[in-house]
Amino acid sequence: MIVRNGTGFERALKVFVLRNWALILTVVLTEQAIVVISRYTKVLETDVFSATAIGLIATVVGIFIVFRFNEAYQRWWEARTLWGALVNDSRSLAREIITLLTPDRVPSIASDEDAAKLHAELVYRHLAYCNALRLSLRGQDTWEELAPFLGADELNELNKYANKPTRLENSQGERLAQVVGTDTAQQVLLMQFDSTLNRLFDIQGGCERIKNTAFPDEVRFISRGLVWLSAVAVPIAFLSADREIRAIEVLAVIMISLSFMVVEQLGASLKNPFENEDNDTPMTALCRTIEIDLRQQLGETEIPPPLEPVGGVLM
Numbered sequence: 001m002i003v004r005n006g007t008g009f010e011r012a013l014k015v016f017v018l019r020n021w022a023l024i025l026t027v028v029l030t031e032q033a034i035v036v037i038s039r040y041t042k043v044l045e046t047d048v049f050s051a052t053a054i055g056l057i058a059t060v061v062g063i064f065i066v067f068r069f070n071e072a073y074q075r076w077w078e079a080r081t082l083w084g085a086l087v088n089d090s091r092s093l094a095r096e097i098i099t100l101l102t103p104d105r106v107p108s109i110a111s112d113e114d115a116a117k118l119h120a121e122l123v124y125r126h127l128a129y130c131n132a133l134r135l136s137l138r139g140q141d142t143w144e145e146l147a148p149f150l151g152a153d154e155l156n157e158l159n160k161y162a163n164k165p166t167r168l169e170n171s172q173g174e175r176l177a178q179v180v181g182t183d184t185a186q187q188v189l190l191m192q193f194d195s196t197l198n199r200l201f202d203i204q205g206g207c208e209r210i211k212n213t214a215f216p217d218e219v220r221f222i223s224r225g226l227v228w229l230s231a232v233a234v235p236i237a238f239l240s241a242d243r244e245i246r247a248i249e250v251l252a253v254i255m256i257s258l259s260f261m262v263v264e265q266l267g268a269s270l271k272n273p274f275e276n277e278d279n280d281t282p283m284t285a286l287c288r289t290i291e292i293d294l295r296q297q298l299g300e301t302e303i304p305p306p307l308e309p310v311g312g313v314l315m
Helices: 009-040 051-100 112-137 152-158 164-180 184-212 217-239 247-270 283-297
Strands: none
Touching: 051 112, 051 184, 051 217, 051 247, 051 283, 112 164, 112 184, 112 283, 152 164, 164 184, 217 247
16 A cells, blocks of 8 residues: 555656556657658548547546546455454454453363463464465465464464465354353353454455456456547647647647556556555555554563555555
């Protein structure tokens, strides 16, 4: 995610050129070709290429791009909202673990020392779950990153499962059910935990839906086609208006054509918020935030610092 004030002029220019050099080259060459055709032939002297006609095309293209951009932004914002809910529910789960699973409430917990070990086990498994969800959504298989949170046996057993976040959450539920037991008076505690675990599954399901539901390909194809059409049509309208080609007009045409293309590409980037790119949901930073909060709830003092943006981007 690009942080506030993370896009200065130097970075914006660098990113713009590096990511859009092919577009820039295409627009410049197209514009130069139109300049030559307009100057030495009469092909473009027709009402088809009038400013009014091209203005109507540009209006349609603008409306379509705005629609696509809004749809893409909604996917991006929903992803960020889901991960915000994950942060909140993680704090709630840790609080419930620490305050409800105590010797005076659960007979199977013999002492405060046993309770502390149980709290650490459950909290650390949840930290593994958050990081496993991050890795799964980004399509990364660096599961060794979970080693600080899980025992070697559990980590090895986890490799057998296709959906590792789901397995970790199931293990969490099994462990909680084992601790609470079958005593009817203790089932209220289990129901409370079950409610929290269900909310976490809802969050996971929402993220997987965004990840696995492709943006309609027809929309991508049509919007890109219209943008390229406008990139060619706008120069024709401007540069064929009269025979005198001014430098300021050439520059204006290039900027107008590129603006359509850049906005279309930005929408294409936002529609996939789990691809480990600059506009990605900052899942790594959010996992670190969850880790800091939960380990402090456990009473630990040696905790890692929050992640800082690198080059204006927080991952």
